[in-house]
Amino acid sequence: IANMNKLTINILRTNFKHVISSKNYIKLKINNLNRLLCTKKDETINNNTKESKDIKYFDYDSYDDYQEPKTAGEAVALYSQILFNIFLIGVGMTGVGVLVYFLWPVRYNPYQLFNETFEAIRQREEIIAITGEGSKAFGRDYGANTEGRRNQIDSRQFNEHNTNRTRIRFNIQGPKGKVMVWAEVTDKMQKGEFVFLICQDRRTGKVITIYDNRDKLQDEYEASDSNSSSGSIFSKILGVSR
8 A cells, every 4th residue: 555655646746747847838838929929029110110211211292291380480481482482373373364465366455456457557558658668567666676665555445435445556667758557446346447547657747547437436326325315214204214
């Protein structure tokens, strides 16, 4: 019995040692696994940091990089740049508007009317007799060949008799002499129609009237105005509103 007890104790001791060894082995494996996970985590953090740095260096989308100015000097510089950009946009839009006004092919435009009037009279015999062949037209006469200033056409736009009107004045010069030209149109006239088109020999002062419809237009306006007034009075007598 004593021998059996000793044998049992030895077996238990051996099994206990095996259990302790297995427990230590499991702890070792767990520690190794934790070290491996920490290493992977550190590698992931390092890779993310490297990618963020790469994004910082290669960020082509600058719209999200805006930062509010932190000092008064930075604020002044920022808002000054904004105002300057707005000023440039305004100047650009104004320039486009001016180009459209002067280059748009509308008869009411002074420069368009200038070209049309010159083409209408340059081949007339009375004009060729004064200027000669090969005449050219220009705006204001400064007494010198300053092309930039001579391109300025004297013009006036106004409203008369319920019509918008454009009146211009320019010069025609040829090898024999000069002619000054006055022309006026309304916004209701077709091409080739004028309120008046009058020329004057700059040397002799002789006036050449090509068209003059001022009296005719005045009579038409007075007649229409008289009809409107008569109709209005007649309506008032009958008690009918127009």
